[in-house]
Amino acid sequence: xxxxxxxxxxxxxxxxxxxxxxxxxxxxxxxxxxxxxxxxxxxxxxxxxxxxxxxxxxxxxxxxxxxxxxxxxxxxxxxxxxxxxxxxxxxxxxxxxxxxxxxxxxxxxxxxxxxxxxxxxxxxxxxxxxxxxxxxxxxxxxxxxxxxxxxxxxxxxxxxxxxxxxxxxxxxxxxxxxxxxxxxxxxxxxxxxxxxxxxxxxxxxxxxxxxxxxxxxxxxxxxxxxxxxxxxxxxxxxxxxxxxxxxxxxxxxxxxxxxxxxxxxxxxxxxxxxxxxxxxxxxx
Amino acid sequence: xxxxxxxxxxxxxxxxxxxxxxxxxxxxxxxxxxxxxxxxxxxxxxxxxxxxxxxxxxxxxxxxxxxxxxxxxxxxxxxxxxxxxxxxxxxxxxxxxxxxxxxxxxxxxxxxxxxxxxxxxxxxxxxxxxxxxxxxxxxxxxxxxxxxxxxxxxxxxxxxxxxxxxxxxxxxxxxxxxxxxxxxxxxxxxxxxxxxxxxxxxxxxxxxxxxxxxx
Amino acid sequence: xxxxxxxxxxxxxxxxxxxxxxxxxxxxxxxxxxxxxxxxxxxxxxxxxxxxxxxxxxxxxxxxxxxxxxxxxxxxxxxxxxxxxxxxxxxxxxxxxxxxxxxxxxxxxxxxxxxxxxxxxxxxxxxxxxxxxxxxxxxxxxxxxxxxxxxxxxxxxxxxxxxxxxxxxxxxxxxxxxxxxxxxxxxxxxxxxxxxxxxxxxxxxxxxxxxxxxxxxxxxxxxxxxxxxxxxxxxxxxxxxxxxxxxxxxxxxxxxxxxxxxxxxxxxxxxxxxxxxxxxxxxxxxxxxx
Numbered sequence: 001x002x003x004x005x006x007x008x009x010x011x012x013x014x015x016x017x018x019x020x021x022x023x024x025x026x027x028x029x030x031x032x033x034x035x036x037x038x039x040x041x042x043x044x045x046x047x048x049x050x051x052x053x054x055x056x057x058x059x060x061x062x063x064x065x066x067x068x069x070x071x072x073x074x075x076x077x078x079x080x081x082x083x084x085x086x087x088x089x090x091x092x093x094x095x096x097x098x099x100x101x102x103x104x105x106x107x108x109x110x111x112x113x114x115x116x117x118x119x120x121x122x123x124x125x126x127x128x129x130x131x132x133x134x135x136x137x138x139x140x141x142x143x144x145x146x147x148x149x150x151x152x153x154x155x156x157x158x159x160x161x162x163x164x165x166x167x168x169x170x171x172x173x174x175x176x177x178x179x180x181x182x183x184x185x186x187x188x189x190x191x192x193x194x195x196x197x198x199x200x201x202x203x204x205x206x207x208x209x210x211x212x213x214x215x216x217x218x219x220x221x222x223x224x225x226x227x228x229x230x231x232x233x234x235x236x237x238x239x240x241x242x243x244x245x246x247x248x249x250x251x252x253x254x255x256x257x258x259x260x261x262x263x264x265x266x267x268x269x270x271x272x273x274x275x276x277x278x279x280x281x282x283x284x
Numbered sequence: 285x286x287x288x289x290x291x292x293x294x295x296x297x298x299x300x301x302x303x304x305x306x307x308x309x310x311x312x313x314x315x316x317x318x319x320x321x322x323x324x325x326x327x328x329x330x331x332x333x334x335x336x337x338x339x340x341x342x343x344x345x346x347x348x349x350x351x352x353x354x355x356x357x358x359x360x361x362x363x364x365x366x367x368x369x370x371x372x373x374x375x376x377x378x379x380x381x382x383x384x385x386x387x388x389x390x391x392x393x394x395x396x397x398x399x400x401x402x403x404x405x406x407x408x409x410x411x412x413x414x415x416x417x418x419x420x421x422x423x424x425x426x427x428x429x430x431x432x433x434x435x436x437x438x439x440x441x442x443x444x445x446x447x448x449x450x451x452x453x454x455x456x457x458x459x460x461x462x463x464x465x466x467x468x469x470x471x472x473x474x475x476x477x478x479x480x481x482x483x484x485x486x487x488x489x490x491x492x493x494x495x496x497x498x499x
Numbered sequence: 500x501x502x503x504x505x506x507x508x509x510x511x512x513x514x515x516x517x518x519x520x521x522x523x524x525x526x527x528x529x530x531x532x533x534x535x536x537x538x539x540x541x542x543x544x545x546x547x548x549x550x551x552x553x554x555x556x557x558x559x560x561x562x563x564x565x566x567x568x569x570x571x572x573x574x575x576x577x578x579x580x581x582x583x584x585x586x587x588x589x590x591x592x593x594x595x596x597x598x599x600x601x602x603x604x605x606x607x608x609x610x611x612x613x614x615x616x617x618x619x620x621x622x623x624x625x626x627x628x629x630x631x632x633x634x635x636x637x638x639x640x641x642x643x644x645x646x647x648x649x650x651x652x653x654x655x656x657x658x659x660x661x662x663x664x665x666x667x668x669x670x671x672x673x674x675x676x677x678x679x680x681x682x683x684x685x686x687x688x689x690x691x692x693x694x695x696x697x698x699x700x701x702x703x704x705x706x707x708x709x710x711x712x713x714x715x716x717x718x719x720x721x722x723x724x725x726x727x728x729x730x731x732x733x734x735x736x737x738x739x740x741x742x743x744x745x746x747x748x749x750x751x752x753x754x755x756x757x758x759x760x761x762x763x764x765x766x767x768x769x770x771x772x773x774x775x776x777x778x779x780x781x782x783x784x785x786x787x788x789x
Contacts, residue, residue: 011327019327026330044361063571113481114474115441118452122470125459125606128613198344205346209445211603211691216348221569224562224694228701228722235357239349246344359702367688367704447690447699457689460605460671463632 052233054226067218068241074132074204074214078139079197085140086147087182093148094155096173104148111145117206124210135207135214143200150192154185194253198246205242215241287462288472298454299476305368305440305450306480309375310433316376317383324388335384342381347442350374355446371443375436382432390425391417423495430488437480451476534588545749549617550591557583558602558616558741562694564717565774566622575599579620579738581769582639582760586618586740589756603691605671608632611741618753619741622714624673625787634746635739636753638784639766642711643732644674647718649700650727655707657730661685664706667696674710677734693718701725711736713774720777737784754786 011019041047054060092104111119120138124131158181166176186193207214213221219238223231288295323335342350354370354377365373394417402416444452455473459466540547549555559579560567566577580599587597602610602621610616611633622642625635646666648655655664662684668675670689678687688705690696696708697718708715712732719726740753760766761783770780 015327022328023330026328026334030330030334040361046361057571059571063573066573109482109485110478113438113478113485115438115452115477117441117445118455118470118473118477121452121455121459122474125466125609126470128615130615202344202346205348206442208348208352209442209691211601211606213601216346216352220352221561222571224564225568225570228697231698232357232360235349235352239345239353242346242349243341243344247340250344356698359698359704364702364704367699445691447688447695449689453689456605456691457670463608466609 046232051229054222054230054233055237060222060226063218063222064215064237064241067213067215067238068245070132070212070218071201071204071214071245074135074139074207074212075201078136078143078204079200081136081140082143082147082200085144086151089144089148090151090155090182091174091177093152094177108145108148111141112149114142116142116203117209120206120210131207131210131212134210135204135212138206139200139203142203143196146196147193150189150196151182151185154189155181157188158184191253191257194249194256198249198253201246201249202242285465285468287458287465287469291458294454294458295451295472295476298449298451298473301368301448301450302437302440302476302480305371305375305443305448306433306437308372309379309440310436312372312376313379313383313432313436316380318387320380320384321387321391324384325391339381339384342378343385345378347374347378347439348445350378351442351446367447371440371446371448374446375439375443378439379432379436382435383429386428386432387421387425389428390421390423393424394420427488427492427495430484430491434481434484434488437484438477441477534591534593538589538591541748544752545617545743545746546590546752553592554596554598555587555590555592555618556598556600556616557587558600558607558610558619558621559583560603560621561601562692563622563714564721565713565777566717567620568717569601575601576773578640578770578773579622581773582740582757582766583618583620585760585765585769586620586753586756589752589759603671604669605691607741611743614743617742621741622711623739623741624711624736625739626673629741630789632744633741634744634750635741635787636750637739637757637786638737639740639757639786640713640738640781641784642713642736642738644677644709644734644736645712645715645728645732646730647700647708647715647726647728648706650725652706652727652729655729658682658685658709658733661707661709665704667693667699667705667708668710669693672710673736674734678709697722713778716778717774737787739787751788754788757786 045051089104089108092100093108095101095104116138118138119141120135123129123137123141124134127134127137129137155177162180162184163176166180171179204214205216208217208220211217215238219234223234320335320338323331324339326332351371351374354374355367358364358370398416398420399412402412407415440450441452443450444454444456449457451473455470458469462469538550540550559575559577561569561575563577563579567575567579568577569575583597583599584594587594600610600616602616602619607619607621607623608629611619619633623635624642625638629635646655646658646661654660659682661678661682664685665688666678666685667688667690668678669692675687675689678685688696688699693708693710693714696705699705700708708718712728715726715728719728740757742749742753757766760769766783767780
């Protein structure tokens with residue numbers, strides 16, 4: 001890891017011994033921690049069979065599957081719509097005409113400054129749409145603004161020469177964007193975009209608060225129906241599924257980043273710089 | 285309209301609670317996140333492993349799930365605290381992972397040559413960290429860190445679904461009481477959030493620009 | 500420290516009994532309500548529209564044992580659900596033509612106004628404020644607000660003992676408003692659904708839960724020995740069927756259907772199959788045609 005070279009040299013024999021002692025101490029600490037957690041759970045009876053026997057019921061798995069599907073459906077719809085809306089917003093935001101650029105910038109700042117759950121709630125009570133669409137609309141409003149900013153940062157990170165060359169061969173602004181800038185920007189920011197996909201997927205769980213039957217809510221309903229002693233088990237399974245899902249999407253991001261840095265001219269934008277440039281930081 | 289103006293006191297309570305959640309959780313998250321970052325860059329493998337595991341786990345878990353854990357599940361293992369404290373705990377635990385990553389990216393952004401030069405001059409590890417690496421890292425840590433904190437301020441809205449009367453919770457209560465005036469109520473809530481996030485965002489942009497110049 | 504081991508078997512047995520009583524799939528003691536085959540309605544009425552569509556969207560609760568509780572199949576079961584099926588049958592719509600939507604206390608009026616649901620049968624108390632936004636058919640049942648506490652709690656015996664106590668109820672519900680206006684020394688802890696109150700009650704984060712007695716009875720029955728209801732009901736909560744404000748024809752039709760169900764025993768059968776497992780059969784209330 002490069003951080004090791006930044007902060008400290010190769011370890012000499014004395015340091016290696018110190019590190020070994022530290023590792024053993026650290027390892028023991030971890031074991032003790034794990035044991036304490038295990039004991040705490042065990043004395044509450046969390047590991048008893050009767051708390052987990054509910055999972056032999058296929059109906060339960062069907063219900064969980066439906067919850068997962070609801071999560072994925074909302075995430076998929078929102079991702080597709082946010083990508084399109086984000087693209088449009090980005091084009092507006094980079095327009096040379098201030099009449100178009102300013103309102104777009106204001107809109108983006110507005111949408112990014114509001115909590116997603118508020119947007120979902122707003123859509124649910126103000127618009128005559130179903131709960132599914134309220135969740136999707138909330139997600140789209142927020143994420144389209146984020147996507148627009150990511151793409152704008154991507155365009156800004158391209159060498160000036162690209163725009164100049166496009167102008168030199170007579171392309172209009174819109175054509176320049178469409179044929180030259182955006183394709184490169186999208187390729188460069190692909191890792192960041194996929195990270196945002198993870199964020200979007202996690203945000204579908206906010207549907208829980210407005211009553212949408214995504215995974216967590218479905219699992220809570222099962223707990224109401226089958227009894228309180230299953231709370232921990234159901235939660236564990238739901239959390240596990242969410243984590244697995246997001247890890248898979250994140251792995252996709254890493255894979256794309258690796259591919260991107262060997263393919264694209266000049267390599268991909270370093271992750272840290274991309275994050276800073278996009279001004280999005282790590283979000284919800 | 286009347287719905288908003290006759291309930292300004294409620295809005296204020298919500299706003300105060302939102303700020304309270306953000307400040308408490310922010311402070312804890314900064315401390316915890318920096319600790320985690322230190323763990324992740326330390327030469328001791330178990331610490332590195334623990335830090336990485338924590339961050340990977342939390343980053344892939346939705347905030348709602350973390351809240352659900354602290355409010356509904358933790359009491360089952362006898363960890364019972366008032367709702368506000370559960371909310372602060374959930375927000376801190378969650379945000380700390382992102383603080384850690386921001387700090388780590390800041391450390392990574394410092395050129396290798398800096399540390400090597402410092403070592404070749406004879407500085408010890410703590411001196412390298414304290415006099416050379418961290419001061420430079422701080423410059424590039426601040427923009428993403430401010431963004432993390434803005435995200436935290438918005439994430440406090442999740443607490444409104446878990447028994448805490450912050451802004452979003454107040455919004456829910458008022459849309460109920462004034463179901464004909466829903467638009468006005470929610471615009472009021474939105475404005476309160478924007479009062480926090482827009483100036484903070486402007487601050488982040490200013491800082492970002494100064495960092496760029498310094499490079 | 501709560502020991503869950505011995506309770507486990509009891510609770511499991513109770514849950515099995517309760518869920519057997521409420522199970523839709525293969526439930527033999529569930530009243531089968533046959534849709535009226537040859538019923539016709541005047542053109543242009545809501546009834547004709549629904550009858551032709553062969554489908555109806557009904558809002559109900561998904562987390563209220565005995566009245567509207569969603570099972571793993573995804574469909575709710577309970578007394579409100581059965582009443583909904585009776586109305587649908589009178590419209591000539593079979594049970595599988597019903598789309599069940601969850602309406603929580605906070606969004607019942609919105610869903611009706613936006614047209615997201617055709618009717619709401621969801622422990623929906625009739626009151627004058629709500630009558631300005633939606634119309635009510637019924638009542639089809641009268642409940643009363645009361646208080647639920649932990650089995651071992653001896654401090655709270657009625658609403659007057661709530662001063663300074665944390666009381667959990669649902670945002671937008673009549674019981675919550677009543678606490679806010681009539682018992683302001685009690686500290687109301689609002690949430691979105693009554694079932695969210697149970698864990699905090701168990702853990703001592705709230706001292707009591709307040710809502711209608713039948714809802715609380717469902718929770719008491721579902722969680723053997725953990726909770727108890729204290730005091731007498733201190734209000735009257737007539738449950739009605741919510742529908743769009745101006746639709747008088749539809750309202751009269753539903754009122755007619757309700758009165759028929761009192762006569763022909765289907766109301767009683769609906770009760771016995773659901774809430775009747777735990778509660779006594781009450782007298783059906785007279786419908787209010789205002």
